Amino acid sequence: MTVVKSTIPESARQVTGDALQGTLVDLLGLSLIGKQAHWNIVGPRFRSIHLQLDELVSAARSFADTVAERSAALGIPADGRPETIASAFTLPGPKDGWVRDSDVVGLMVEALEAAIAKLRERIAATEEADPVTQDLLISITADLEKQRWMFDAENWPRDN
Amino acid sequence: MTVVKSTIPESARQVTGDALQGTLVDLLGLSLIGKQAHWNIVGPRFRSIHLQLDELVSAARSFADTVAERSAALGIPADGRPETIASAFTLPGPKDGWVRDSDVVGLMVEALEAAIAKLRERIAATEEADPVTQDLLISITADLEKQRWMFDAENWPRDN
Amino acid sequence: MTVVKSTIPESARQVTGDALQGTLVDLLGLSLIGKQAHWNIVGPRFRSIHLQLDELVSAARSFADTVAERSAALGIPADGRPETIASAFTLPGPKDGWVRDSDVVGLMVEALEAAIAKLRERIAATEEADPVTQDLLISITADLEKQRWMFDAENWPRDN
Amino acid sequence: MTVVKSTIPESARQVTGDALQGTLVDLLGLSLIGKQAHWNIVGPRFRSIHLQLDELVSAARSFADTVAERSAALGIPADGRPETIASAFTLPGPKDGWVRDSDVVGLMVEALEAAIAKLRERIAATEEADPVTQDLLISITADLEKQRWMFDAENWPRDN
Amino acid sequence: MTVVKSTIPESARQVTGDALQGTLVDLLGLSLIGKQAHWNIVGPRFRSIHLQLDELVSAARSFADTVAERSAALGIPADGRPETIASAFTLPGPKDGWVRDSDVVGLMVEALEAAIAKLRERIAATEEADPVTQDLLISITADLEKQRWMFDAENWPRDN
Amino acid sequence: MTVVKSTIPESARQVTGDALQGTLVDLLGLSLIGKQAHWNIVGPRFRSIHLQLDELVSAARSFADTVAERSAALGIPADGRPETIASAFTLPGPKDGWVRDSDVVGLMVEALEAAIAKLRERIAATEEADPVTQDLLISITADLEKQRWMFDAENWPRDN
Amino acid sequence: MTVVKSTIPESARQVTGDALQGTLVDLLGLSLIGKQAHWNIVGPRFRSIHLQLDELVSAARSFADTVAERSAALGIPADGRPETIASAFTLPGPKDGWVRDSDVVGLMVEALEAAIAKLRERIAATEEADPVTQDLLISITADLEKQRWMFDAENWPRDN
Amino acid sequence: MTVVKSTIPESARQVTGDALQGTLVDLLGLSLIGKQAHWNIVGPRFRSIHLQLDELVSAARSFADTVAERSAALGIPADGRPETIASAFTLPGPKDGWVRDSDVVGLMVEALEAAIAKLRERIAATEEADPVTQDLLISITADLEKQRWMFDAENWPRDN
Amino acid sequence: MTVVKSTIPESARQVTGDALQGTLVDLLGLSLIGKQAHWNIVGPRFRSIHLQLDELVSAARSFADTVAERSAALGIPADGRPETIASAFTLPGPKDGWVRDSDVVGLMVEALEAAIAKLRERIAATEEADPVTQDLLISITADLEKQRWMFDAENWPRDN
Amino acid sequence: MTVVKSTIPESARQVTGDALQGTLVDLLGLSLIGKQAHWNIVGPRFRSIHLQLDELVSAARSFADTVAERSAALGIPADGRPETIASAFTLPGPKDGWVRDSDVVGLMVEALEAAIAKLRERIAATEEADPVTQDLLISITADLEKQRWMFDAENWPRDN
Amino acid sequence: MTVVKSTIPESARQVTGDALQGTLVDLLGLSLIGKQAHWNIVGPRFRSIHLQLDELVSAARSFADTVAERSAALGIPADGRPETIASAFTLPGPKDGWVRDSDVVGLMVEALEAAIAKLRERIAATEEADPVTQDLLISITADLEKQRWMFDAENWPRDN
Amino acid sequence: MTVVKSTIPESARQVTGDALQGTLVDLLGLSLIGKQAHWNIVGPRFRSIHLQLDELVSAARSFADTVAERSAALGIPADGRPETIASAFTLPGPKDGWVRDSDVVGLMVEALEAAIAKLRERIAATEEADPVTQDLLISITADLEKQRWMFDAENWPRDN
DSSP states (O other), rough: SSOOOOOSEEEEEEEHHHHHHHHHHHHHHHHHHHHHHHHEESSSTTHHHHHHHHHHHHHHHHHHHHHHHHHTTTOOOOOOOOOHHHHHOOOOOOOOOEEEHHHHHEEEEEEEEHHHHHHHHHHHHHHHHOOHHHHHHHHHHHHHHHHHHOOOOTOOOOOO | SSSOSSSSSSSHHHHHHHHHHHHHHHHHHHHHHHHHHHHHHTTTTTHHHHHHHHHHHHHHHHHHHHHHHHHHHHHHHOOHHHHHHHHHOSOOOOSSSSSEEEHHHHHHHHHHHHHHHHHHHHHHHHHHHHHHHHHHHHHHHHHHHHHHHHHHHHHHHTTT | OOOOOOOSSSHHHHHHHHHHHHHHHHHHHEEEEEEEHHHEEEEHHHHHHHHHHHHHHHHHHHHHHHHHHHHHHHHOOOOOEEEEEEHHHOOOOOOOOOEEHHHHHHHHHHHHHHHHHHHHHHHHHHHHHOOOHEEEEEHHHHHHHHHHHHHTTTTTSOOO | OOSSSSOOOOHHHHHHHHHHHHHHHHHHHHHHHHHHHHHHHHHHTTHHHHHHHHHHHHHHHHHHHHHHHHHHHHHOOOOOOOHHHHHHHSOOOSSSOEEEEHHHHHHHHHHHHHHHHHHHHHHHHHHHHHHHHHHHHHHHHHHHHHHHHHHHHHHOOOOO | OSSOOSSSSHHHHHHHHHHHHHHHHHHHHHHHHHHHHHHHHESSTTHHHHHHHHHHHHHHHHHHHHHHHEEEEEEOOOOOOHHHHHHHSSSSSSSSSSSSSHHHHHHHHHHHHHHHHHHHHHHHHHHHHHHHHHHHHOOOOHHHHHHHHHHHHHSSSTTT | OOOEEEEEOOOHHHHHHHHHHHHHHHHHHHHHHHHHHHHHSTTHHHHHHHHHHHHHHHHHHHHHHHHHHHHHHHTOOOOOOOOHHHHHHOOOOOOOSOHHHHHHHHHHHHHHHHHHHHHHHHHHHHHHHHHHHHHHHHHHHHHHHHHHHHHHHTOTTOOO | OOOOSSSSOOEEEEEEEHHHHHHHHHHHHHHHHHHHHHHHHHTTTHHHHHHHHHHHHHHHHHHHHHHHHHHHHTTTTOOOOOHHHHHOOOOOOSSSEEEEEHHHHHHHHHHHHHHHHHHHHHHHHHHHHHHHHHHHHHHHHHHHHHHHHHHHHHOOOOTT | OOOOOOOOOOHHHHHHHHHHHHHHHHHHHHHHHHHHHHHHHSSTTEEEHHHHHHHHHHHHHHHHHHHHHHHHHOOOOOOOOOOHHHHOOOOOOOOOOOOOOHHHHHHHHHHHHHHHHHHHHHHHHHHHHHHHHHHHHHHHHHHHHHHHHHHHHTTTTOOO | OSOOOSSSSSSHHHHHHHHHHHHHHHHHHHHHHHHHHHHHHHTTHHHHHHHHHHHHHHHHHHHHHHHHHHHHHOOOOOOOOOHHHHHHHOOOOSSSSOOHHHHHHHHHHHHHHHHHHHHHHHHHHHHHHHHHHHHHHEEEEEEHHHHHHHHTTTSSSOOO | OSOOOOOOOOOOOOOOOOHHHHHHHHHHHHHHHHHHHHHEESSSTTHHHHHHHHHHHHHHHHHHHHHHHHHHTTTOOOOOOHHHHHOOOOOOOOOOOOOEHHHHHHHHHHHHHHHHHHHHHHHHHHHOHHHHHHHHHHHHHHHHHHHHHHHHHHHHHOOO | OOOOOSSHHHHHHHHHHHHHHHHHHHHHEEEEHHHHHHEEESTTHHHHHHHHHHHHHHHHHHHHHHHHHHHTTOOOHHHHHHHHHHHHOOOOOOOOSEHHHHHHHOOOOHHHHHHHHHHHHHHHHHHHHHHHHHHHHHHHHHHHHHHHHHHHHHHOOOOO | OSOOOOOOOOHHHHHHHHHHHHHHHHHHHHHHHHHHHHEEEEEEEHHHHHHHHHHHHHHHHHHHHHHHHHHHHOOOOOOOHHHHHHHOSSSSSOOOOOHHHHHHHHHHHHHHHHHHHHHHHHHHHHHHHHHHHHHHHHHHHHHHHHHHHHHHHHOSSOOO
């Protein structure tokens, strides 16, 4: 017996559910590695990037909530448990221990680029299946691209 | 070379660091399973518990930040990466998929009881080592015990 | 003589105007039946659903305003007069008098599902005619689908 | 079986219930025709009256809520469904389509005068039956009379 | 020697003073038993009623302050000391210890009904003596009747 | 030709208009002498009474606005011009120059008592003519009586 | 015996005191005639000017307070009693009764121009005597000139 | 059967429960006698102490809530019913009727001193039993000692 | 060497960059001519349109910021320097000096219509190239179309 | 025919008008180049200076509005159109494209120094003509000098 | 090498720098003795003056910040170190230990008078050197004169 | 005669008073040297550290107030006069004149480390004497240790 009914057909539900679940894992992962860097960053740019990382974490948490509730709204339970994130999250993240400020900046550019590339694939994939979900993925992409630019602008000259 | 110096002696630093790292994992884990239940709960008490879980998640996130920054303040980098949480988190949590409201309530009582028991051990352990950290752990315990009571009061009569 | 000029061609204006007028009636109707249930609900879940209905009414009123002003912006006067709503509103609504809490939940799931189905048709219909209007209908759908899920999650087990 | 008990005797309940139900219909009707004019008004005073109408709508909605909850508090379910408003609302309202600004002002003066006349009758009728309800009707009258004055002051010279 | 002068004649002062003192005791008593239930309620509706009781307590405290200051304004010192409340408060209240949620709801309906009945007598008694005080008692009655309805709507079906 | 129409009959309009115009003059006068004392008070209680007077001025200004707009709402233009206040205001007020704190307190008690006595007459006079206006006068009386008590409580022992 | 000492020499005190007292009367007078017009204005621009007048009244009241407290700070008690304003206020003001909107605009331009002309003389007069007071008068002039422009811009074409 | 489980051992629960229940009675009693004095104080310091007492009442109410919920969190239902306070509250309080300002100050110093002495005993008693509760009692003591100082500083010279 | 990397392919970057740069110029230009009209407007509708123009300016500035940061996020530096706006801005704007209110309204309708027409072309152009940018342009169009309607509704009858 | 009358003599009006128009151009120009740098800055200090520039832009926009309205208040229409700024703005500004963080800092120091030098000349020039305008220019100078210091402090050691 | 450049000539810089440094020491000193009195005041006016002193401290701290940043803006580093204040601060201040309320009032009048006298000299001294700084000193004087009046009004009759 | 009574025994009062007075001097000293560095810092990290120092100053001022009021609450007048701070403050602080950003960071780490070391001794010293004071010192230590970490993290690599 179906617990929560979906408002879209079964095939569309499958594609959309995969896109949402993958995005959820990326966003929860970003929020965890963003906090990790927020706590362990060292170097002369400590305060500036410490604050910037909190804006990224805050956005990632808020988007994760919207994505998981969108999934539920389509009748698909979301999965954001610790073990799921640990096994499904594939973006680069910080090592254990203190991290130098310039390394944090480079790392966040890489992680965001990887997340954006996957989001752009999911935008294409959901166009037919569910324009409502596609619209949500577009908003997330816009915000993450803006955040990526800010870290990248800070990342120059690259050999710094 | 030490990156961030500690303000307490080495032996105290070891005990305190362990207490803080263990607490960080429990709090981050609670925030993840709290959200998981927030999204996937079903049943007539959906709305009431859906909201209550968000208060727990919000408290857990805020305490996790304070705990990790306390650790850094003592010269010990905190570890809240996905893989660390997945391997170190031992509290009970929800299965994948939809969960009935009364099961969520029972589960949160259990998870909070386990977290509190470990916190009370750490309160004892840090008394000598660092009264500042002990004071922080006492505040967290007070709040989690209040939240546990609220779920437990809702959990009655237990065979409901 | 044209009173307010349109910024889109005549044919597109017709399709878009129909979609907006139909949506306006559904939203104003939802706001009226939502308040009706808000006042007359009885049963042990009174307070929780009484509050939830006000969130639905508030969203419906705000969307109705945006929809009618979009219509005016396209040079089409909107029609939200009492007699128009009474004759054009076809979603299921509560009977006169007190209504039991579980019946209210079931009723809102039905009414929202009917409204969403019509919105999805209008999303398809306006894609060519006016992407700006389509974008607005997508936002409304996203919100009503989230609200439908919340009532549906509460609606379980269904024979309750 | 009585669902919600009343705190006043049966005869008083009848008189009071009629006064409240009549007032509810007038207020919900005013809120709908106020919005209709808000959307469709044209002319040089567009912005000024567009904003003024929203204040009227906001007051009417808020009073409607208080009136319906007062009715429920007396054990009488209120009726604000679309079909009820359409059949019971007798105040003058705008035609379909664009309306000139000076016509809107004249129309609102008329509609408010009619509503006030009926409210003054209900104030007299409820004095014995329920002073609490009378007090509420007095407040509504005070506010609608202030709003009527503002439209009437704007309505001068009348042949404008 | 009179400490604070009254602005109304002696006979009116007596009647009004009694009405205000009686109301003060009922409101302070309601605030205490409301908190008692807020702390000790158990059962599946814990959270919803726990919050609702705080709204009642907050209203009762605020009204008690207005009533006592109205009494002082008429030259009559109010009496809200613990021993006065304990001996003069006659509304039903909770027993010591945990109380089941449905019992709390029934109890609050009873206590509010008793308070309202006494207020309605005082409204009649003060009409001649002091319309300013009568107006205040009418406002309090309106609010308590609304709160009573909300508990009563929740109290159905009664054998729940 | 009538400029703004009244919603009550001519005879009632006369009585109500007189009551409102007299109240307006008293309130504007109170706001002016309250500020005069606020600026020129001296003595050890300066700060406490300086602040208390501003609360009185703020209330008097706000009530004056409501009273004048009620008058306009009944089709009677209000008159609050400097020359009108100077000739019609009969309450006691401060002399020119510095005023001792205890004298200010005594003066405000007297001025408020005089204003309240006139308001109580107007409450009686408007009962038949216009219950809406009567209700407004009752609210003003309640507030001025509270303020009078506060100054009177401070005025004790009187020979201080 | 001096009550409040001055921080500037006697001759400067005289000039400055006159400038402040004259300004106080003009500002209190403006606040009274501004309200008079606010209540009694009629015509198609009623609402727009009704609101604009309240901004003028609010500024005039706030400046009057600053001016009177500046006077007190220099050891000169200010005089803002009704009889003082009535005899010393010489700016043009509205007649009794309803006033047409275009007449209100013209009147406020005149009254503000007269006030500004007197302020500019006082700015010159206080330059030597007390630059602190001069600075305050400059701020008031800047604001009144801005308000005059807004009424004057509205006053065009003048024969309107 | 245990309704709400405790997270501390039985013996600790007993000691802690007694400390919390005794503190609850003192705080609720303080809030009632604080309000009593707030309403009935007379004398030249009326306004200053009237406001100060409200800060004490507000703190006492907020601490009472925290204390009672801490008790519930330990599985011990709190008892704050009128009859319990009346019989268990032993701090000095005001007589019936008006009270002179200097007497109020002296009385509050005495009442707070008595409350603080009992709190310091409970801080010692709970050190072993429950450091979480001890921490709460320490916070309450810190605040009441600050409030006591403020009344005591005002109480000087004592024969005033 | 690339300074800020793009997340979309080169060809798409070119089309999107052109659309964003053109939109930036139009929005910055609108903000400047909106302010110009805000300062220099004269006539009976001065205040109403003076305020309305500030809402347009505020929206234009905020959208300009979002558009320029979107451009940067795609690796394309935006160009909003004075000389660029002066040479690239082609929308109609006000002449130097005072402008009559009805002329301002007509002018803003024209300027907004021209801006909207260009935005609709850019919406079509970016559909393939970058749906994230397209989504942003759709939001801007929706808002400018609403603002255009408001000026146009005010522009009737046109020969006014 | 004069549209808006001036409150100062013709000769003073000329000098003051020139000072205000020159300042308006500098402030609007600063707001545009400040935003240009805000968008296009790159380098390790990106975030810190990106935020600092927005404070400068916000101040410049707000001062520009005050300056233009002061000009209008003196009967002189201000000119802030794109072509006027482009031809009259002579301060140094960024080139097209990305700009390194240290170059942005140096550039803003230069631009602010040039603006301040011109403001100091205008302060001298307006002393006789209009002290109200002089006072406004002094405030603007104070703020720009503070902002210049902040960029200059950041600009050290200069060869960085 | 100059670290931060000045925008005024060397001679003006010297005069202005001395005026600012002297003012900084007085303001920091006032903030410290204001707090000292805030903590140690005793007597029946404790609460009223305790609060008033905090307003003085808050103003002094805020002005000190503005003065020091103005100094930096002129290229002159400010000096507010403990040893500098201790040696350069010459205003009268409280002795160690408790201070009676009336003594505090007299002391603050004296300290403020001394500070104002020195500020008036600095206003004269900076007129030529830097009108921006003069303007700042004028604002500070205006505020301190207002605060001095308030303490002085409270200081009467002086032998109290 | 004792002015303000203590609530703890004489011996405990001595130890606690010394701990509080020493802490007060350190906190007031930190607030002064923090501001000194806030004003005089130069270098590329100016803005970031300028803001960070204000957070330290704000915390130090707030803790100083709590510490001094705690002392008063124990019957011990606090001493925060300029000469006391100058003679008793022993933490390292900035020289006169401009200070390079990296030197400021190093200096604050040193000053905070010295303050923390003394606080940890006082935490031990007050454990027996007054657990309420100990709790306050623990909170202050927690915050200063967090601030020290933030400066230390920024201080790396140390030879920077």
